[in-house]
Amino acid sequence: MRMPRILRPFTQATGMPRWILFSGLILVAFFVLLAIFAPLIAPYDFDQVSSGGERFSKQEGPDGAHLFGTTVQSTDVLSRVVYGSRTAIEVVVLALVFSLTLGVPLGLISGYLGGKLDRFLVLIMDALFAFPYLLLAIVIAFLLSDKLGQGVVTAAVAITVVYIPQYFRVVRNHVISVREEPYVEAARALGAKPFTIIRRYVLQNVIQNVPAIATLNAADAILTLAALGFLGYGIQPTEAAEWGYDLNRAIDDAGAGIWWTGLFPGTAIVLLVTGFTLVGEGLNDVLNPVIRARRLRKPEMPEAEEEPTRA
């Protein structure tokens, strides 16, 4: 069976890119599993403060009952970290779906049709792109919080607005270079409709760039989500566990030498973001011909009669 083009980098990678790609995949897979099986893995609920009628003690260091200790609100840090991965994965998936379904088609249409629409969209997207992304996300999250509440969807939409311009730009610029290729011209000459050309010839070529950007954006999205949470414009603590919010609460603990409330959620962010980044970097290394290491096949020489002396 022929392998889908999009999977090819995973088998073609060799050397360091391969190592980078696979260690990234392992990290991401770990958190996806945590997210899916959170209720089975976490010892308590993310907002549970007592068990068997007994309230957990406050800010208690790691011990047998609470492997990662407890927070100032007496919740179990380990459980919050585990449930936090569920929140993070949910938001990332939603944000990716939103920004791909909007950014890619817009880029395709804008790049292929050109003209006034293109110029208009480019201006808007460039302006959005120029704006400090975190501020944009904060403002959007703030505005939406009244209508959608401060949950996963609001956070995902706020992140989406930040990333649409990126997909738009990459896709549009690629479309512009592909548009004049002979095979597209040939299709046009044969009388194919624009929609068919875009779907069959342009999209097929352009879509190859998307996985690398999407994984790098996923990494960014986790950071943006955490930043929103840290500033108090992310997910409400009553809705779900979120690492950025936990870190916000932990800052006050730092002076008192309480390290477990911040170290664990922070490490979780670093690991998951690293995972996505490694996958993205690995894909980039494999896909980008400019930096791809040239692998020269050693010329096969007839066996020398005697050992050649090395210079």
Added chain:
Amino acid sequence: MTRLALAIPTVLILLTMVFGLMRVAPGDPIQAALGGRVSAEELEQRRAAAGLDKPLAEQYFEYLGNALTLDLGTTINDDRTVTSIIVENGSATLELTMIAFAIALIVGVGVGLLAGRYRDTYIDLGGRLFGILIYAAPVFFTGYLAQLLFSGTLGWLPSSGRASAIVEFELETVTHIYLIDTLIAGDFDAFWDVTKRLILPSVTLGLLISGVLIRLVRVNLLQTMRGDYVEAARARGIPERRVVIQHAFRNALVPVVTVAGLQFAILLGGAVLTEQTFNWPGIGAELIRYLNERDYIAVQGIITVFALAVVIVSLLIDLVNAFIDPRVRY
């Protein structure tokens, strides 16, 4: 000239966006900030004073005009002009970001060049991992760890604020940049106090930005090392050392200027988080405070300033770029 012409629509779109977003905000600004706390007549009065009773189109053009003259109104809650926020808190942000940027350049370019020069060795791996990890760590987590270690465990550096209360009180502010102000006053104890407080936030923010630079410099160097001119230099028998330093490094650094400019937006975003982490009284921390208080006029003013700053910086970067790279012309 064309570049300048392009900046104008960008400014217009950004300003329109800011205006639009703030009108979508639930409730009108005065109501949101003061609702329930003052009488209905006073609400009306404040609304008229802020020009909010005029038709939307008129408000829009007034806003555009004001934005261009940097007259951005007065905050609702504490009666400060937005201009004074820019001067007082903006200078704190400027101080923080400039030092952070210098740190980012030194670390980013240094590590990036090393990683690219020794490609696929442990140095490269180490440099790249450092870049990835520093990028992966949210600035408030790095800051938190730094606080735990340097102010908690070791007790070397203070964890928050811009100056101790006494210095803050006694210092005569000339430039609002404390590093300079304390030097002007000739008060070296105060200078040391201010410097100590600047170290953790600026290093934290600087390292964040360096992550992006490491990547960029490394990839650029890989590209230039393959350039024809590098090959040609080698062919002329120029020692490898000189080839790398004079031919490859220099050219690899040209695009850094462009990207360093793009980092400005990230720097601003990072500054908001860093300021929040270290209790740094910058403009980002003020923005969050006013947002929490629902003071839309303050929020609108601060965001407008950010938007203008971004456009101006990117314009400057392009000009500098055209100056140092003869291939770029506008």
